Amino acid sequence: MSKVNDNIRNFRKFRGMSQKDLGELLHKSTNVISNWENGIHSPDLDTIEELCKILKVSPDEIFGWKDNEEYSSFLNRMTAYQKRINELMTQKDSIEKEIHELEVKKFEEYPPEDF
Numbered sequence: 001m002s003k004v005n006d007n008i009r010n011f012r013k014f015r016g017m018s019q020k021d022l023g024e025l026l027h028k029s030t031n032v033i034s035n036w037e038n039g040i041h042s043p044d045l046d047t048i049e050e051l052c053k054i055l056k057v058s059p060d061e062i063f064g065w066k067d068n069e070e071y072s073s074f075l076n077r078m079t080a081y082q083k084r085i086n087e088l089m090t091q092k093d094s095i096e097k098e099i100h101e102l103e104v105k106k107f108e109e110y111p112p113e114d115f
Helices: 002-014 019-026 030-037 045-055 069-109
Strands: none
Touching: 002 030, 002 045, 002 069, 019 030, 019 045
16 A cells, blocks of 8 residues: 555645645544555545545546656656756856866966966
């Protein structure tokens, strides 16, 4: 049932909800929600039905039998953003290194007291 537990956490976060928010909608404590997400306990079938309504997913999606297209699209966009950020950070590091090397050369060739 760990796929269900992971999906509860992922869909909850995707919907911008805290454990407290979800718990209040389900009339459950934050500890109960945490226990589900950490695989300590699992929700019963009636609660899964209510979870699906609140999280706007099908039972197939909460059980991990089918991908949720909206969530998959979100993950793909986030992955693409992170990939581009990583590329830019690598370029930034390379540029900063080149700037530093040029500054060192400049000050070796033209010490500040020469200005």
